[in-house]
Amino acid sequence: MLSERFTAALTYATQLHANQVRKGSGVPYVAHLLGVASIALEYGANEDEAIAALLHDAIEDQGGAATREEIRRRFGDNVTAIVDGCTDADTTPKPPWRQRKEAYIAHIPTASPSVLLVSLADKLYNAQSILKDYRVLGESLWERFQGRKEGTLWYYRALVDAFKKTESTVIIDELERVVAQIEVLASS
Numbered sequence: 439m440l441s442e443r444f445t446a447a448l449t450y451a452t453q454l455h456a457n458q459v460r461k462g463s464g465v466p467y468v469a470h471l472l473g474v475a476s477i478a479l480e481y482g483a484n485e486d487e488a489i490a491a492l493l494h495d496a497i498e499d500q501g502g503a504a505t506r507e508e509i510r511r512r513f514g515d516n517v518t519a520i521v522d523g524c525t526d527a528d529t530t531p532k533p534p535w536r537q538r539k540e541a542y543i544a545h546i547p548t549a550s551p552s553v554l555l556v557s558l559a560d561k562l563y564n565a566q567s568i569l570k571d572y573r574v575l576g577e578s579l580w581e582r583f584q585g586r587k588e589g590t591l592w593y594y595r596a597l598v599d600a601f602k603k604t605e606s607t608v609i610i611d612e613l614e615r616v617v618a619q620i621e622v623l624a625s626s
């Protein structure tokens with residue numbers, strides 16, 4: 439069962455990301471955080487993992503080191519370690535796109551089961567979102583991503599390959615199915 443810690447994380451994440459929207463669509467960013475937490479819970483997340491899902495972009499997008507310490511103070515070392523494992527950069531400006539994504543892929547083999555679950559929930563949500571938007575927008579979708587079409591397709595296939603080498607869970611199969619559907623659309 440989820441306790442008041444989860445409720446506190448829900449409020450904190452909503453406040454932290456209050457002024458952030460999803461790329462291109464203007465959808466409030468909290469929609470992504472709720473979606474990632476929902477997927478993580480459906481695939482068996484415990485409370486710390488569900489809290490980390492709500493906060494997985496907090497260090498990266500909302501305050502770097504200071505936010506990390508606030509997460510540690512409010513939710514403890516375990517949640518902080520999971521959020522850290524899902525963070526591809528905590529500096530401003532962020533390192534170049536390709537370098538960040540390669541570093542993120544390189545850390546997957548040594549990631550903890552908790553980091554893998556939250557990271558997979560995050561990438562599954564984003565892949566589902568790309569597939570849905572691609573069907574509506576067509577090729578113009580890729581303009582919203584730094585990696586454009588080629589880089590984004592490379593990134594998701596590389597993620598699937600890296601996750602598949604870790605201890606297999608059903609969430610990886612679902613991510614692979616969605617990425618394969620994106621690839622079919624992209625090659626048609």
Ligand SMILES: Nc1nc2c(ncn2[C@@H]2O[C@H](COP(=O)(O)OP(=O)(O)O)[C@@H](OP(=O)(O)OP(=O)(O)O)[C@H]2O)c(=O)[nH]1
Binds near residue numbers: 524565583
């Ligand atoms: N699919 C999709 N992604 C969006 C949208 N709005 C924001 N994003 C975020 O954009 C990132 C991908 O955009 P890029 O331009 O390729 O990369 P960057 O933001 O990391 O530089 C994803 O981050 P990520 O590194 O893959 O994951 P995350 O950990 O930051 O969530 C995703 O979270 C949207 O409308 N659709």
